Amino acid sequence: MIRLVFSVFLLVMFIGGCSAKKPSYITENKIYSVALQNTQKNDVLYKSEVKAILSATYLNNVEDKYNDENHNFLVGVFIVDKKANETLFANSEYSLYMECDEVTSYKKLDHNELLASYIPLKNHWAEYYIISIKKEKQKTIMITLESKKYKDASVELPVNY
Template sequence: MTKYIVLFFAVLLFVSCSSNNSFVNYIFDSTKDYQSLIQNTKKADIIENNNTIKAFMISTYLNQTSVKWDDNIFHFAIGFYKVDEENNKSKYKLTINDYEDINLTKLHKNSSLYESLPIKNSWADYFIVEVAKDDINITINDKLHLKWIKIDENITANILYEQF
C-alpha cells in the first residue's frame, strides 16, 4: 500500500511541476490566438443533387485574430478543395457580398500563417483574400457573405460572418 502512496505523490509532483510548454498544452493549445482563430473559422461544401460533396471551402476571418491586420481591409485565409478530377476542370469564382474584385494571394504551406490555422486540409489550396471595406456595401446590421460559386452549374458554398 505504501508503494502506491509513494507512486501517487511522485506522479503528482511531476504533473504539478511541469512547465506551461508541456506536451498536454502543446496538443490542446489554449492560447488566445488559437481560440480567436478557431472562433473565426467556418467551412462550407458544394453539394450536388445526388448529395455528394464536389468541393469545399474553409475560411478564417483574420481581422479579429490579430492587431497586425489593417482594419480598412477584410482579410481571410481561405482553403479551396475540389474533390475529383472532373471538378478540377470546372470554373469557380469567389464573391464577398456579391463583390468580385477580390485580391487573392497564394498562401504557402510552409508559412507561419498556414501553420497557425486551426483547421487545415493538406490537399486544399490556400489563399489570403483581401478586399477593401469601402468596396463592399456594409451597414451596421449587415453580414459578410462569402460565396464560392461553381460557374457552369451555379452551385454555391456559402459562409456567413455575422460579427466583424
C-alpha cells in the same frame, strides 16, 4: 511496517496514476485558438459525396496586422476532381463569390508561408488565399463557392466595422 509502506506505495500510485494530465490535442497557440473561433466551413455535396470544401477565417480578429481599413479573410478551397496544378480561378466549374462592392486585393498563399501554419482547418491539398474587401457597414459577409454542376456552398462570417 511492511503493510504501512505497501499502503503508502499504493496510495502514491493511485494518486499519481489518476492525476490530471494535459491532453495532447490541446494547444497553447492563442492565434490558432482565435482563428478557430473566427472560421467557418461548408462542403459542396452531391449525393452525400463531398465535391469541394470551402473554409474561411476572418483575420481582422486574429492578428492586429490584419485589423486595418479592409475586411481580411483567409479563404481555403479544396476541389476533389481538380486536375494537377489547376488553380481555383482556372477551373471553369467553380467560382468564388463574396458579398461586397469591391475586392481590394487577393493573394494566393504558398503552403510554406508562416500564416499557413495558423490555418485552423488545414487541408494540405487546398488552395489558400488572403482576400481583402473594402469595409462597409455590414455585420456579416457571405462567401460562396459557386458550382455549375452541384449545389453551392456558403459561409457567413460576422465582421467588425
